[in-house]
Amino acid sequence: MTIALPNNYQFLPRFFRLATISVLSNMMVPLAGLVDTAFLGHLADIQYLAGVILGSILFDYLYRVLKFLRTSTTALTAQAVGQEDAVQVWVAGLRSALVALVVGLGILALQYPLQKLGFALLTGAPGVEQSGADYFYARIWGAPAVLLNFVILGWLLGQERNGLVFLISLVANFSNVGLDYWMINRLGWASQGAGWATAMSQYLALALGLVCIAWSAHGETVKAAIAELSDWQALKETIALKGNILIRFLLLITTYALFTNVSSSFGTEVLAQNGLLLQIALLSQFTIQGVGMTNQTLTGNFKSKGDYHLLSPVLLTSVATTLLMALGFALTAIAFPDPLFGLLTNHAEINASLRKYSIWLVPLLEVTALAFMLEGYFIGLKASSPLRNGVLIAFIGVYLPCLGLAVWQHSNNWLWFSLVAYMLTLVLYLSWQFLTRFSPQSLALEAVKEPVKTV
Numbered sequence: 001m002t003i004a005l006p007n008n009y010q011f012l013p014r015f016f017r018l019a020t021i022s023v024l025s026n027m028m029v030p031l032a033g034l035v036d037t038a039f040l041g042h043l044a045d046i047q048y049l050a051g052v053i054l055g056s057i058l059f060d061y062l063y064r065v066l067k068f069l070r071t072s073t074t075a076l077t078a079q080a081v082g083q084e085d086a087v088q089v090w091v092a093g094l095r096s097a098l099v100a101l102v103v104g105l106g107i108l109a110l111q112y113p114l115q116k117l118g119f120a121l122l123t124g125a126p127g128v129e130q131s132g133a134d135y136f137y138a139r140i141w142g143a144p145a146v147l148l149n150f151v152i153l154g155w156l157l158g159q160e161r162n163g164l165v166f167l168i169s170l171v172a173n174f175s176n177v178g179l180d181y182w183m184i185n186r187l188g189w190a191s192q193g194a195g196w197a198t199a200m201s202q203y204l205a206l207a208l209g210l211v212c213i214a215w216s217a218h219g220e221t222v223k224a225a226i227a228e229l230s231d232w233q234a235l236k237e238t239i240a241l242k243g244n245i246l247i248r249f250l251l252l253i254t255t256y257a258l259f260t261n262v263s264s265s266f267g268t269e270v271l272a273q274n275g276l277l278l279q280i281a282l283l284s285q286f287t288i289q290g291v292g293m294t295n296q297t298l299t300g301n302f303k304s305k306g307d308y309h310l311l312s313p314v315l316l317t318s319v320a321t322t323l324l325m326a327l328g329f330a331l332t333a334i335a336f337p338d339p340l341f342g343l344l345t346n347h348a349e350i351n352a353s354l355r356k357y358s359i360w361l362v363p364l365l366e367v368t369a370l371a372f373m374l375e376g377y378f379i380g381l382k383a384s385s386p387l388r389n390g391v392l393i394a395f396i397g398v399y400l401p402c403l404g405l406a407v408w409q410h411s412n413n414w415l416w417f418s419l420v421a422y423m424l425t426l427v428l429y430l431s432w433q434f435l436t437r438f439s440p441q442s443l444a445l446e447a448v449k450e451p452v453k454t455v
Helices: 012-041 047-064 068-082 086-109 111-121 126-158 162-186 190-216 219-230 232-265 268-305 308-335 337-342 348-380 385-409 412-436 440-449
Strands: none
Touching (some): 012 162, 012 268, 012 308, 047 111, 068 126, 068 268, 068 348, 086 126, 111 126, 126 190, 268 412, 348 385, 348 412
């Protein structure tokens, strides 16, 4: 029996097909991180686990901040696909790849001052900091591959070539798991082994991605795209889009970095406990980001075709889907704490305290799902200034005061509240922008009048 869908929801099979692949590929990133944590969490000395949690803060800056390369590439590519402009599809990818390569090599060249600066700002016991530094100096060599992979995955997602995205993610993350076992358990390299395993797996993924792209490339189209790379006006608009999204990622990661750093100031056990809870939060976030990327792709595609009546249904579908997914993650952590966290560590004192604070996952994951879906909508429109303004207001006006209160009270509950307050403020601001300036009806009216720059 065939189910008849309402006219405005005919896209649903396409939506869930794309979302399923995006979710599966996105989940592999935090799942591999959970495997890192599980290997290190079962070593006799907890300093290796705490050191990698501390060292990972720097990579949250370097990689999650620079993840704007993937997000912006997806938005630009999706709109070019909607306009059926094959040359601009390649221009979007090539411009981003050049930026990624330059930044990646720059990170390698500056690795020593980056590590010293990062650990000057972080706090931890001497043994924990040394483990974190060992992890950093190993993993940093994967920087060029990581950033180029961001571009490749974003470019493929913008074209809805999700099968290749899934395959590349599969290779990256399963090779990471295998290398983790070999380097941590067999070679005994502990935190340094976790870093080398992650770096090497990224180069394997990059090699596969380049082969896939080369196989499907058309010479004349690529030559035409290369010739257009010197269009400075288009480059300026691209940089504006990427810059605003960069600010969004930078402040988001700063929020989590400060959270982790304050956790560390509360003691090694609190750092480990909050770090493990954040692993569940990140697993949820990476999963719902898979839906967010689908939202972003379809929003950009429909806008470029003038199908404004489909924008709200896409957003509503994304929100409903991710709220249910996020709730499932939170309730699983609350209902089954012992088997879940027992997989990650066998330190009884850590597992006991996890039950007390796991309830915070419910509000945090729910408001994060709302925030990410609204952000996906604005990125799909290439309207990045509301993202920049929203995170600035949420970070400076709400998060920092709440964080200060948490430090003053020496309260882990206030620390978790600060994260929820940050995300809720962002949701309220973006909702207001949607209703007053960026609703589908407003965009359709503006399109009739004249094209509007939205960066």
